[in-house]
Each structure stands twice: as structure tokens, then as C-alpha cells.
Amino acid sequence: MDSALASDGAVYLRHSVRTAAKLLVVGHFAVGKTTFVGTLSEIRPLRTEETMTQAGAHLDDLAGTESKTTTTVAMDFGRLTLSDSLVLYLFGAPGQKRFTRLWQDMTRGALGALVLADTRRLEQSFDVMGLLEEHGLPYAVAVNHFDGAPVHPEEEIREALDLLPETPLVTCDARDRVSSTRALISLVEYLQTRTAQEYA
Numbered sequence: 001m002d003s004a005l006a007s008d009g010a011v012y013l014r015h016s017v018r019t020a021a022k023l024l025v026v027g028h029f030a031v032g033k034t035t036f037v038g039t040l041s042e043i044r045p046l047r048t049e050e051t052m053t054q055a056g057a058h059l060d061d062l063a064g065t066e067s068k069t070t071t072t073v074a075m076d077f078g079r080l081t082l083s084d085s086l087v088l089y090l091f092g093a094p095g096q097k098r099f100t101r102l103w104q105d106m107t108r109g110a111l112g113a114l115v116l117a118d119t120r121r122l123e124q125s126f127d128v129m130g131l132l133e134e135h136g137l138p139y140a141v142a143v144n145h146f147d148g149a150p151v152h153p154e155e156e157i158r159e160a161l162d163l164l165p166e167t168p169l170v171t172c173d174a175r176d177r178v179s180s181t182r183a184l185i186s187l188v189e190y191l192q193t194r195t196a197q198e199y200a
Contacts, residue, residue, distance in 0.1 A: 011043055016084040022109050023187065025076070025092040026132070027116035028124035032144040032174035033092040034076045036116060039180045040090060041078025075106065080184075088184075104131065112191045113139040114183060116174065119149050122160050129161070140168035140190050142183035166190075 025033050038045045076092030091106050107113075113132055117125045125141070132139050143157060152160075158169055168190045172183035 013079075013087060014081065014084060017081070017087050018085045020087050020089060021111050022089045022091065023184075024106055024110050024113035024137070025090055025116065026113050026128050026139075027144075028118070028121060028128060029094075031116040031118050031121075031124075032146075033116055036114075036144070036172075036174040036180055036183075037076040037078040037090050037092040039174060039177050040080055040184065042081060043079050046075075046077035075102075104135065107132075107135045107137050110137060112187055113137055114187045115139050115141045116144045117141055117157075117161070118144060118146060119152055119157070120146065122157070125161060138191060138194055140170070140183070140187040142170050142172045142186070145171060145173040145179075 025036050027033055034045075075094070076090075078090040078092075080088040080090065082088060091110070093106055094102065115125060115128055115132070129139065129141075141161060141163065154169060161169075163169060168186040170183050170186045172179045174180055
């Protein structure tokens with residue numbers, strides 16, 4: 001996947017771009033969505049982060065993420081140019097249940113979603129995947145690497161998340177561009193395969 005990195009002249013889309021694709025980056029609270037979008041975006045990403053306050057302490061589970069001080073309250077937005085004619089728009093959705101309605105609206109027009117997961121809190125991925133399935137939105141799962149998080153064989157994670165055999169499952173480090181790109185490629189290839197099967 002050949003992409004144009006950001007530069008002073010890369011803020012605006014190339015005149016040759018004819019196709020835009022919308023993908024979601026979703027997952028539970030504090031799983032790395034903002035980091036993932038920021039790592040891949042060729043432009044300065046739009047972020048709607050606010051400082052976490054005591055008022056939300058009883059709503060947001062900070063177990064394992066005690067150093068987190070901000071949270072996304074609307075969305076993250078990034079752009080990735082794949083070729084002279086194709087661009088991807090990445091929409092990162094907030095992970096807390098109280099924002100579910102907001103990111104459900106984001107599913108409109110999206111081709112698919114990348115679900116970020118954390119091995120320390122795999123069970124928190126079920127609500128997100130369930131909502132995607134409700135909306136008929138295909139997805140791939142990327143287990144985000146966190147320092148000190150347990151590492152499990154792919155088969156165990158697949159079983160724990162109750163994934164269908166065809167659902168892609170990869171690992172990534174949302175801080176690393178190459179790793180994040182591979183995760184995104186797994187989703188795009190899956191979507192291409194599904195599309196080819198539908199039109200076969």
C-alpha cells in the first residue's frame with residue numbers, strides 16, 4: 001500500500017482523487033483508537049479529546065490505563081491517500097457506552113470497521129462487535145499491543161472473541177505506522193474479498 005506522507009503541500013486532496021472510502025476505527029474505552037488514527041493519518045488528525053474529570057470517574061473503567069487523562073468525546077478523523085485516485089477517510093469513534101448513538105451514526109456510508117482489542121479486557125469488545133453486526137458492517141479485529149499485557153495464541157483470542165472463521169484477526173501496535181498499516185490492510189483485503197464474492 002503506497003501512501004503519500006504529510007507535507008506542507010499534502011493538506012489538500014490531489015486533483016486526481018476520484019474515489020473516497022470511509023472506514024471506522026472502533027473499540028472499547030482506552031484501547032488506542034486515537035493513537036491508531038493519528039499514526040496513520042497523512043494530515044494532522046482532527047481530535048475531540050477532553051480532559052477526564054471526577055464526574056466521569058464512576059463511568060469510565062481505568063483499570064490498566066490509570067495514566068490516561070483525556071478521552072474522545074465525539075470522534076477522531078484522519079486521511080490516508082492510497083493512490084492518485086483513491087483516498088481513505090478514517091473515523092475513530094469514542095468507546096464508552098454513553099457515546100454509542102454517536103458512533104452508530106458514523107456507520108452510515110462506511111465500508112467496514114477495524115475493531116481494536118486489548119488482551120487485558122477482551123470481554124469489553126463484545127458490545128462493539130455486536131453493534132457492528134446489528135448494522136451489518138463487516139469488520140476485522142486488531143489486538144493492540146500494550147506493554148505488560150498478556151500474549152495469547154491467535155486461536156485462543158479467536159475463540160475468546162467468538163469470531164467467525166473468515167473474520168481477520170491480527171496484532172498491531174497503534175504507535176507504529178508499519179504495524180498499523182498492516183492491520184488496516186487486513187481489513188481492506190477482507191472487504192475486497194467480500195465484495196468480489198458478492199459480485200461473483
